[in-house]
Amino acid sequence: MDRLSLRAVEEMASGEGFKMTPQRRVIVNYLEKATNHPTADDVFYAVNKKFPMTSRATVYNTLNWLKTVGMLRERFEGEKMRYDPNCERHHHFICHACGLVEDINSELIEELDAFKLPGKHKVESYEVTVRGVCRNCRK
Amino acid sequence: MDRLSLRAVEEMASGEGFKMTPQRRVIVNYLEKATNHPTADDVFYAVNKKFPMTSRATVYNTLNWLKTVGMLRERFEGEKMRYDPNCERHHHFICHACGLVEDINSELIEELDAFKLPGKHKVESYEVTVRGVCRNCRK
DNA sequence: TTGATTGCAAACGGTTTGCATGGGA
DNA sequence: TCCCATGCAAACCGTTTGCAATCAA
Numbered sequence: 120m121d122r123l124s125l126r127a128v129e130e131m132a133s134g135e136g137f138k139m140t141p142q143r144r145v146i147v148n149y150l151e152k153a154t155n156h157p158t159a160d161d162v163f164y165a166v167n168k169k170f171p172m173t174s175r176a177t178v179y180n181t182l183n184w185l186k187t188v189g190m191l192r193e194r195f196e197g198e199k200m201r202y203d204p205n206c207e208r209h210h211h212f213i214c215h216a217c218g219l220v221e222d223i224n225s226e227l228i229e230e231l232d233a234f235k236l237p238g239k240h241k242v243e244s245y246e247v248t249v250r251g252v253c254r255n256c257r258k
Numbered sequence: 259m260d261r262l263s264l265r266a267v268e269e270m271a272s273g274e275g276f277k278m279t280p281q282r283r284v285i286v287n288y289l290e291k292a293t294n295h296p297t298a299d300d301v302f303y304a305v306n307k308k309f310p311m312t313s314r315a316t317v318y319n320t321l322n323w324l325k326t327v328g329m330l331r332e333r334f335e336g337e338k339m340r341y342d343p344n345c346e347r348h349h350h351f352i353c354h355a356c357g358l359v360e361d362i363n364s365e366l367i368e369e370l371d372a373f374k375l376p377g378k379h380k381v382e383s384y385e386v387t388v389r390g391v392c393r394n395c396r397k
Numbered sequence: 398t399t400g401a402t403t404g405c406a407a408a409c410g411g412t413t414t415g416c417a418t419g420g421g422a
Numbered sequence: 423t424c425c426c427a428t429g430c431a432a433a434c435c436g437t438t439t440g441c442a443a444t445c446a447a
Contacts, residue, residue: 138401138446159436174404179437181402195334199436212379221379240351240360243390251382277421277426298411313429318412320427338411
């Protein structure tokens with residue numbers, strides 16, 4: 120699975136007996152182009168610009184649905200849950216001044232296959248979180 | 259700052275006008291030897307074995323105090339906040355079957371100084387999160 | 398038509414806060 | 423003594439749930 124897209128979601132929905140509602144289309148459309156790991160509240164306000172009566176239950180319902188089918192990932196950076204529409208392998212940069220979260224394509228970080236973990240755990244994946252100050256906050 | 263210790267906390271407390279209470283001593287003593295990033299509830303139950311009337315407010319108060327003075331770190335793995343008494347630079351292994359969190363000494367992972375981040379962010383640190391199945395869950 | 402989805406409101410669970418009492422230094 | 427810390431209970435806030443009404447297929 121790569122990046123969340125409206126087409127992929129509609130295909131999945133019709134294939135699995137789920138229904139596409141206007142609210143869901145707006146939510147997916149928002150997530151599709153979101154770059155900063157939106158919170159549920161970000162999604163709530165975005166969808167309410169188009170459909171002012173949309174409830175938080177619908178937002179969470181849709182987010183959990185997409186999560187369950189593997190098209191959206193949860194991340195816990197900061198104090199709220201955040202949603203990541205990028206399901207490709209990647210890393211993150213986080214600005215500790217403004218909270219910006221930015222994806223780092225995984226080719227930009229050298230491979231780390233050769234660490235010698237203690238204790239015979241089975242390693243399946245790893246991700247790198249880079250912290251610092253983003254270009255805007257440096258000023 | 260390295261690893262949380264009772265001596266260091268007592269020194270800091272007397273130096274800064276804070277008070278050491280029996281509850282705080284038990285909490286610090288528990289954190290000192292905790293290896294699995296305990297939750298506030300873990301701390302609550304541990305301290306209540308020795309002082310059965312200890313409130314959650316006291317637990318959170320103490321955890322936030324230690325966090326504020328930089329002797330304890332918060333991490334968000336799973337659905338609750340977790341507290342990490344290890345303030346040295348290190349990485350983590352997380353088992354997605356049982357939730358185990360284990361520290362990885364930073365020498366065990368090769369240096370990553372040379373990534374070329376896009377966008378002129380100022381990089382200050384990075385941490386690696388390794389995911390997989392721990393030795394116990396492999397059985 | 399029909400069952401999945403919606404909106405509302407109440408419930409839930411982790412964390413914080415206000416306040417009177419208690420106890421270190 | 424003085425003021426910080428404690429315990430209790432209520433408040434808070436993000437998320438989940440129950441249910442009747444609604445709507446996509």
